[in-house]
Amino acid sequence: MNSNVQIQPAAAPAWPMLRTLGGIAMISGLLVVLVYLFTAPIIAEKQRILTEKAVFRVLPGAVSKQDFVITEAGGLAPAGEGATGERVYAAYDADGQLKGAAFTGAGAGYADLVHVMFAYDPGCQCIIGSKVLKSNETPGFGDKLDLDPEFLKNFKALDARLNADGTALANAIVTVKHGSKTEPWQIDAITGATISSNAMGRAANSAAQRAVPAIQRDLATLSDTH
Amino acid sequence: MAELPNTQETLTADTFIRGLWEENPVFVMLLGMCPVLAVSNSTLNALSMGLASTFVLVGSGALVSLLRNWIPKQVRIASYIVIIATFVTVVDYGIQAISLELYAALGAFIQLIVVNCIILGRAEAYASKQRLLPTIVNSLGTGLGFTLALLSLGTVRELLGNGSILGIPLFSDNFQGWVIMILPPGGFFVLGAWLLFFNWLRLRKERQATEQAGVTANAV
Secondary structure (H helix, E strand, O other), rough: OHHHHHHOOOOHHHHHHHHHHHHHHHHHHHHHHHHHHHHHHHHHHHHHHHHHHHHHHHHOOOOEEEEEEEEEOEEEOOOOOOOOEEEEEEEEEOOOOOEEEEEEEEEEEOOOEEEEEEEEEEEOOOEEEEEEEEOOOOOOOOOOOHHHHHHHHHHHOOOOEEOOOOEEEEEOOOOOOOOOOOOOOOOOOOOOHHHHHHHHHHHHHHHHHHHHHHHOOHHHHHHHHO | OOOOOOOOOOHHHHHHHHHHHHOOOOOOOOOOHHHHHHHOOOOOHHHHHHHHHHHHHHHHHHHHOOOOOOOOOOHHHHHHHHHHHHHHHHHHHHHHHHHHHHHHHHHHHHHHHHHHHHHHHHHHHOOOOOOOOOOOOOHHHHHHHHHHHHHHHHHHHHHHHHHOOEEEOOOOOOOOOOHHHHHHHHHHHHHHHHHHHHHHHHHHHHHHHHHHHHHHHHHO
């Protein structure tokens, strides 16, 4: 008798287990959905303000902006609700004149990807400003990307002209060793923060290679839309 | 059904204070070391991480305590993890809604609260056996103890590494930050120093207690 009892393990209560897990999953789902519905518009608004602030910072004098996405055909289309694709932000001054365009790029740095916003001036066909949006670079070294005045001079008029077909940059933007910058499309690295400087160069190059041909192709759209 | 052990705690001040000091999750139990070392590089990060974890502790503890009679013991860990993950998701959205910069600074460590052993430990060792009110009070104490520990690392590291507290510079511009304090090794240094200090305090107290006992014994 006794052995019989031992062979039968305490029957796993299937129904209570199902009921518990199902019930907890439902409570969890409900809670997450409620919080999501409540916070989603707030987060979207914060994101919009953050982007706007960054655009106005890299293009001083701009007071309004309009979002565009790079289309598959390599042009620009106004970004509607829920549009996907890489964004180009056109910024306008108080008179509604096109001040420039901004786009973001990322390059692998020392710790993680360095995300940067660049300002582009279609007139001089060059990058005229930069701002690091997100980076985990070593404090005191990597954060010079946004603060070191010597380094920021690189982005006053960084050459980003297009080739004859208008499909890519005539000269790829590259980071060179500190003190060896000779061409306007080169970035002079920060001594002691070479990896972070390289990340910045790669971010600028990859972003400009995609965005600049599109901006130049549909420049009229950018200027007119406003 | 898990049988309820007959160890229901009555709510006292100790229910709360224990987590702050005697059973401090970081300095005494050495739990949750990963976020402690990783996000204590500034006062603000430490404070927000501590409060986020406290929220998850209290929320998940309360729900586990409420459901304790309905959770069969075979699926209790799975249930706790789902409950904890829910509150972590809530905190995740909450912090994004409060500040995207803060969210970026805390990085993956918000999501990683799910695997913080302090929280699962409290759910298993306390919330699953106790009534709602003591659970909330005890979780709050443990959470604040965790916050306190994070803050004691965060303030020291920010002060030495950046010369500021909560971003407000305290020294003149001549102060050269001790950068390593903000980097990962700084977390180990400062944690080690605090543990050394607390152990020295404890040993001194014990020695004084034995000496006291010796004096009393001799007198008798």
